[in-house]
Amino acid sequence: MVVNAADLRTLDRLQLLITRRLDGLLHGDYLGLLPGPGSEPGEAREYRPGDDVRHMDWPVTARTTLPHVRTTVADRELEAWLAVDLSPSLDFGTVGMLKRELAVNAVAAFSYLAGRGGNRVGAVVTEGGPAEPTYGSAGVAVRTIPPRPGRAGSRSLLRAVTELPRGTGPGNLPELLDTTRRHTRRRGMAVVVSDFIDEGDWPRELRRLSVRQQVLCVEIVDPAELKLPDVGVLDLIDPETGDHVEVQTGNARFRARYEAAAAEQRERIAAGIRGAGASHLRLSTGADWLRDIAAFVAERRHLAAYR
Incomplete structure (x- = not known):
């Protein structure tokens, strides 16, 4: 996808919104994105x-x-990496925006937060689909964006992410995490942006990434993934495989079973993140994502101040 002038203006407005709102909601001395023990x-x-x-x-x-x-x-100058999963499973949304759009917004917010104070921010991004020979070893396209400092670095990173062509097949979260780990040559911070809907052993790779990195997992969800509305018959398409299925949402027992299965799936995801020792933030397409980010960071800073 080629980013035209209108797209660039949209990105600039997004960064301006993030700058104004996050600076207004977060106050105090520079402590890094997620204050930790430091070195x-x-x-x-x-x-x-x-x-x-x-x-x-x-x-x-x-x-x-x-x-x-x-x-x-906390170290004053960090190297932060964003591991961004933009596989076709994020091409879904029922409230306000697609999960893909929310993921890009999260990339913009965390690249801004992590890039303050002269920190360098890079990214490893997968769109799903077959890889070129120089890409991921698991056969999934993975693109690396080298770390750069400051606001200009954040802007170029966001632009590079939005320029990527959309994938046509399933992503590979374990491969994305492994590639990110291999790029982190020194201790720092990693932010993983994904819906974590992957059957691979991503908790193992997340644990390996957490050995040397302070890791934050940003889970992208849509309200319809957690609870089905009663809207009659729905014709659903799997964006990664193209499979079709008809769902009768008028059946109360089916909706209850769906909600229970969705809760169980999200608890498995949360358990995998906890088991890796990573922080966990869930962003929803149906909520004020900027306020949720600001509240999360403010809470972490508050807790760190009393350790």
């Missing part, structure tokens, strides 16, 4: 129940005869 040594303080014993400061503990821990501060 720069900070001050020593008395041990409190719940502190990580790996941060014990034994010399201070010996001098004072009271247990102390050495705090750390």
Whole structure:
């Protein structure tokens, strides 16, 4: 897809909206996107129940005869990577926008947040479909966008993501995560944007990515994926395989079974993310996604301030 002047104006408006709203909703000193333990040594303080014993400061503990821990501060310059799944399963939406559009919006927001303070932000993106020989080892097209700093870097990353041609086959989330891990040569942060509807062993690859990276998983959902409305007969098409199925939504028992199965699927996804030690944010096409992002980041910063 070639991005024309109108598309660029749309991207600029999106970035302006993100800048205004997130800067208005998030206040305080620069702490990084998701404040964590960091690597720069900070001050020593008395041990409190719940502190990580790996941060014990034994010399201070010996001098004072009271247990102390050495705090750390977040690195000022990070290299962040976005792992973006834009496979055909995201070409679905019943409220406001497609899941694909929400995923692109999330890319814009997190590239802006992660790129502040001189951080460099890159991306690994898959659209699904067959790969060229130099792409993913699992036969799925994976494109790498090298990390660049600042607002210009975020803008070029977003433009590159929107220029990608749409895929015609199923994606491969494990391959996307593995490719992202191989590009992260030093400790930093990774943001995974996907609907996580993949039968592969992506929790294993997510755990491998989390070994050296602070990982945030952004799950993209649509309300109809969680609960079917009562609208009679629906003719549904699988965007990845083209398979058709007719669904009778007027049947209350069927809707209840669907809702239960959907809840079970989402709990499996949440469990896979928790098991990898990653943070989890769910964005819905039917909600105020910018406010949800701001609330999530603000909550993480608040919790980090009291650790």
